Amino acid sequence: MENVIELRGVSKALKAFTIDNMDLQIKQGFVTGFIGANGAGKSTTMKLIMNLLQPDNGEVSVFGLDYASHEKEIKDRIGFVYDSNIFYESLNLKDISRIVAPAYKRWNHQQFKAYVNQFELPLNKPIKKFSKGMQMKASIAIALSHDAELIIMDEPTAGLDPTSRRELLDIFQEVMVDGKRTILFSTHITSDLDRIADYIVLIDEGKILFDKPIYELQEQYALVKGSTELLDPDTEAYFIKIDRSPNGFQALTKDATKVKEVFGNHVVIEEASLEEIMFYMKGADSHYD
Amino acid sequence: MKNIVEFKNVTKCFKDFSLENINLQIKQGYVTGFVGANGAGKSTTMKLMMNLLQADTGEVKIFGMDYAGNEKEIKERMGFVYDSNVFYESLNLKDIRRIIAPAYKNWDDKTFYNYIKIFELPLNKAIKTFSKGMQMKASLAMALSHDAEFIMMDEPTAGLDPVFRRELLDILQEIMEDGRRTLFFSTHITSDLERIADYITFIQKGKILFNDSMQNVQDRYALVKGSIDLLNQDTEKLFIKTERSSYGFQALTNDAAEVKILLGDRVVVEEATLEDIMFYAKGAKHQNV
Amino acid sequence: MINLIRRDLIIQKFQLYLFIPCILFFIIFGSHLSAFFIIVFAGFFIPINAYSYDEKAETNILLNSLPYTRTQIIASRYIGAIFYMAVSIGITIVLFSLFNRAFTWTDIAIGAGITLAMFAFAFPLFYLLKPGYIGTAIVIGFILLVILSQPAITFLGEYLTPIVQFFASASTTILYLSSAGILIVLYAASWLISQMIYQRKAF
Numbered sequence: 001m002e003n004v005i006e007l008r009g010v011s012k013a014l015k016a017f018t019i020d021n022m023d024l025q026i027k028q029g030f031v032t033g034f035i036g037a038n039g040a041g042k043s044t045t046m047k048l049i050m051n052l053l054q055p056d057n058g059e060v061s062v063f064g065l066d067y068a069s070h071e072k073e074i075k076d077r078i079g080f081v082y083d084s085n086i087f088y089e090s091l092n093l094k095d096i097s098r099i100v101a102p103a104y105k106r107w108n109h110q111q112f113k114a115y116v117n118q119f120e121l122p123l124n125k126p127i128k129k130f131s132k133g134m135q136m137k138a139s140i141a142i143a144l145s146h147d148a149e150l151i152i153m154d155e156p157t158a159g160l161d162p163t164s165r166r167e168l169l170d171i172f173q174e175v176m177v178d179g180k181r182t183i184l185f186s187t188h189i190t191s192d193l194d195r196i197a198d199y200i201v202l203i204d205e206g207k208i209l210f211d212k213p214i215y216e217l218q219e220q221y222a223l224v225k226g227s228t229e230l231l232d233p234d235t236e237a238y239f240i241k242i243d244r245s246p247n248g249f250q251a252l253t254k255d256a257t258k259v260k261e262v263f264g265n266h267v268v269i270e271e272a273s274l275e276e277i278m279f280y281m282k283g284a285d286s287h288y289d
Numbered sequence: 290m291k292n293i294v295e296f297k298n299v300t301k302c303f304k305d306f307s308l309e310n311i312n313l314q315i316k317q318g319y320v321t322g323f324v325g326a327n328g329a330g331k332s333t334t335m336k337l338m339m340n341l342l343q344a345d346t347g348e349v350k351i352f353g354m355d356y357a358g359n360e361k362e363i364k365e366r367m368g369f370v371y372d373s374n375v376f377y378e379s380l381n382l383k384d385i386r387r388i389i390a391p392a393y394k395n396w397d398d399k400t401f402y403n404y405i406k407i408f409e410l411p412l413n414k415a416i417k418t419f420s421k422g423m424q425m426k427a428s429l430a431m432a433l434s435h436d437a438e439f440i441m442m443d444e445p446t447a448g449l450d451p452v453f454r455r456e457l458l459d460i461l462q463e464i465m466e467d468g469r470r471t472l473f474f475s476t477h478i479t480s481d482l483e484r485i486a487d488y489i490t491f492i493q494k495g496k497i498l499f500n501d502s503m504q505n506v507q508d509r510y511a512l513v514k515g516s517i518d519l520l521n522q523d524t525e526k527l528f529i530k531t532e533r534s535s536y537g538f539q540a541l542t543n544d545a546a547e548v549k550i551l552l553g554d555r556v557v558v559e560e561a562t563l564e565d566i567m568f569y570a571k572g573a574k575h576q577n578v
Numbered sequence: 579m580i581n582l583i584r585r586d587l588i589i590q591k592f593q594l595y596l597f598i599p600c601i602l603f604f605i606i607f608g609s610h611l612s613a614f615f616i617i618v619f620a621g622f623f624i625p626i627n628a629y630s631y632d633e634k635a636e637t638n639i640l641l642n643s644l645p646y647t648r649t650q651i652i653a654s655r656y657i658g659a660i661f662y663m664a665v666s667i668g669i670t671i672v673l674f675s676l677f678n679r680a681f682t683w684t685d686i687a688i689g690a691g692i693t694l695a696m697f698a699f700a701f702p703l704f705y706l707l708k709p710g711y712i713g714t715a716i717v718i719g720f721i722l723l724v725i726l727s728q729p730a731i732t733f734l735g736e737y738l739t740p741i742v743q744f745f746a747s748a749s750t751t752i753l754y755l756s757s758a759g760i761l762i763v764l765y766a767a768s769w770l771i772s773q774m775i776y777q778r779k780a781f
Contacts, residue, residue: 035451036450037450037452037453038420038421038422038448038449038450038453039420040450131327131328132327133327133328155448158447158448159327159447159448159477160327160477161325161326161327161329161477161567162324162477162479162563162564162567162568163326163567163568163571164326164327165477166564166568188448188449188450188451188454189478190451191480191564274451275451275455275480278450278451278452279451279452279455282452336780336781339642339643340642341639341642341643341780341781342780342781360645360647361645361646361647362645363645364643364644364645364646365645367643369643371636371639371643373636374636375636375637375639375640375643376640377589377631377637379589380588380589384588384589384591387588388581388585388588388589389644391581391584392581392644392645392646393644393645
C-alpha cells in the first residue's frame with residue numbers, strides 16, 4: 001500500500017504550541033479521518049502538509065515528492081477545503097472560478113458547473129452573502145473540479161445541517177469510487193467518520209496517539225464496566241484509562257479480546273464510539289496507543 | 290404543564306424567506322432541542338423570542354407576558370448564548386462583567402466568579418483571544434450569574450470538539466437539576482440532543498413540522514424497509530418519503546405502530562435517528578409530517 | 579440608563595488615555611488652531627468613538643438581549659453624548675487655563691453648539707446605515723460639505739439677506755437664545771428620528 005502523505009520526524013515549534021517528532025502516513029485510496037480536541041494540532045498538521053508552514057525539522061513528502069523541488073506539481077494534485085472562507089468575499093463564484101481555474105492544469109469546468117448545480121449555489125452572488133454551509137460547498141466544488149488525487153479538508157462539515165452533511169458524505173463516497181483518490185479530513189462530528197472513514201488518526205497535544213483502520217478500533221477498543229475489586233496493578237495494565245466510582249469502574253481498553261479472556265463474565269464489555277475513545281484518551285498518557 | 294414560551298400564529302416575512310404561522314410551546318423545566326436545516330428559520334425564531342425582531346402578525350409570549358410593556362422584566366429572567374461572540378472583543382471578562390452586571394437586578398457576583406473558576410476562564414485576557422469553546426462558556430457563565438429561568442442557546446456546541454461537548458452537556462444537565470430552569474437550544478449535532486433533550490422542535494422552510502417529546506418522536510418515527518410490491522396508494526400514505534431502488538424501498542414513517550399493524554412481518558422496521566428524520570423530511574410535503 | 583452611559587467609559591479605556599495627550603498636543607503645538615476648533619474636536623471625540631463600537635450587529639444583539647428597551651438604548655446615546663461632550667469640554671477648559679491658552683466663552687458656546695448639531699445630523703444617519711457603511715458615509719459627507727459649503731454661503735448671502743440682517747441687527751442675547759432654541763429643536767427631532775429608525779431595526 002502506497003502512502004500519499006508521509007511525515008517523518010517532523011517538528012514545528014509555534015509560540016503556544018509544538019509538534020514534536022511527528023510521524024504520519026496517509027494511505028492512498030482511502031478516507032482518513034483526523035480527530036482531536038480543539039488546539040490539539042490538527043490545523044497545524046494540515047498546514048504542514050499543504051506547505052503553508054515549514055517544519056523546523058523532519059521531512060514532509062506528498063505523492064513521494066518534497067515541496068522544496070516539486071511545490072507546483074504537488075499542489076496541482078491537491079484539492080483543499082479550509083474551515084474559514086479563503087476566497088475574496090466580494091467576488092461571486094464565476095469570478096472566483098476564473099481566478100482559480102488557470103492555476104490548475106486539469107481544471108474541469110464541466111465538472112465544476114455540475115457541482116455548483118448539485119449544491120444549488122448561485123454563480124452571481126458575492127461569497128460574503130453565502131451562508132457558512134454554502135461557502136463550504138463552494139470550497140468543495142472547487143476542490144473537486146481539478147481532478148485532485150488528494151483532497152485535504154479542515155472541518156468541512158462544521159456548521160452544516162445533518163441533511164447537507166449526509167449529502168456531502170455521499171459525494172465524498174462517489175469521489176472515492178475509482179480508488180485512486182485519497183481524502184484526509186478533520187472533523188468534530190465523529191458520527192460522520194463512522195459513516196465514511198477507513199482510517200482514523202487521533203492527535204492530542206501535538207502528538208499522534210494512533211493511526212489505525214476504523215474496523216480495528218471498532219473491534220479492539222471497548223468500554224469495560226465492572227466491580228472495582230477486579231482492579232490490581234496487573235489487570236490495570238489492560239486499560240488505557242480507568243474511571244472509578246462507588247458503583248464500580250469504567251475503563252477503555254484497546255484489546256477487547258484479551259479483556260474477554262482475562263475477565264470473562266465478570267465485566268460488561270461495550271462497543272466504544274470514537275467520541276468515547278477520544279474522551280478516555282484525553283486524560284491518558286500518550287504511551288498507550 | 291406550564292409553557293415558558295408561546296408563539297401563536299406568528300408570521301414574519303423577509304425578502305427571500307418567511308416564517309409562516311408558527312405555533313410553538315416550550316415547556317417549563319425541560320430541555321428542548323431545536324433542529325432544522327441551515328436557513329430553515331432557526332435563528333429567526335430565536336430572534337423573535339429575544340425581541341430582536343418583531344413579528345408581522347401573531348403573538349409571542351414569554352413567561353406568559355407580551356414584550357410590549359414587559360420587555361425589561363422578560364429579559365431580566367432570560368439568559369442567551371449566541372453562535373457568534375456578542376461581547377466587545379477587546380475587553381476582558383472583568384470589564385465585560387462591569388458592563389453586564391448592572392443591567393440585571395438578580396446579578397450575583399459570587400455565582401459569577403464561581404462559574405469562572407469552574408469553567409477555567411481567564412479574567413484578564415481579551416475575549417478575542419478566547420477559543421470558541423471559552424467564548425461559549427463565558428456566555429453561559431453570564432446567563433447563570435443572573436439566575437436566568439429560561440436560557441436560549443443558538444448552536445452552542447458548533448465547532449467544539451467531542452470531549453468538550455460532552456463536558457458542556459454535563460454542565461447543562463447539572464444546571465437543569467433543580468427543575469426551575471428551561472433550556473432551548475439549536476444544534477446540528479443531533480447526537481447531542483439524543484443525549485440531553487426532553488423535547489424536540491423541528492423547523493423546515495419556515496414551518497414547524499413537529500414539536501414533541503423525544504420519547505414520542507422515537508416511538509412514532511421509524512425507517513421501514515421492504516419489497517416494492519408492498520407499496521400501493523394505501524400503504525404509501527403511511528410514509529413521509531419513500532425511496533425506491535432495485536432492491537426494494539426504504540421509507541420514513543411517522544406512525545410506526547400503524548405500519549406494524551398493516552404491514553407486520555413483511556417489512557423491517559428500524560429506529561430512525563433525528564438525522565434520518567431530517568434527511569427524509571427534506572423532500573417531503575409538509576402535510577404528511 | 580446610567581449603566582448604559584457608563585459602558586462607554588469601560589469600552590473606551592484606552593482611547594481615554596489618549597484623549598488628554600491629544601488635546602495637550604493641540605494646545606501646545608497647535609497655536610495656530612483656534613480654541614473653537616480644539617473644543618469641537620474634544621467634544622466630538624468620545625461620543626463618536628463610542629458610537630463606532632456600537633456599529634457592529636453583534637453589539638446590538640447583546641444590548642438588546644440585556645434587560646434594556648430600545649428607547650433606553652437610544653436615550654443613553656443622546657444623553658451620553660451631551661454628558662461626555664460636557665466633560666470633555668470641561669477637561670479642555672482646565673487644560674486651556676493650565677497652559678495659559680486664550681479662549682472666550684463665545685468659543686465654548688459656539689463650539690458646543692456646533693458639536694451638538696453635528697451629533698444631531700450624524701446619529702440618525704448612522705442608525706439608518708448598515709454596519710460597515712458608516713466610514714464611507716463620513717467620507718462622502720465630508721466631500722459634500724466641502725463642495726456645498728461655498729455655494730450655500732453665497733446662496734444665503736444673496737437670497738436670505740433679510741434673515742442675515744435680522745441676525746446682524748439682533749442683540750447678542752436674542753441671537754444666542756434663538757440659536758439655542760433651534761439647536762434644542764434640532765437635537766430633539768434627531769432623537770425622535772433615531773428612535774423611530776432603531777425601533778424598527780432588525781438584527
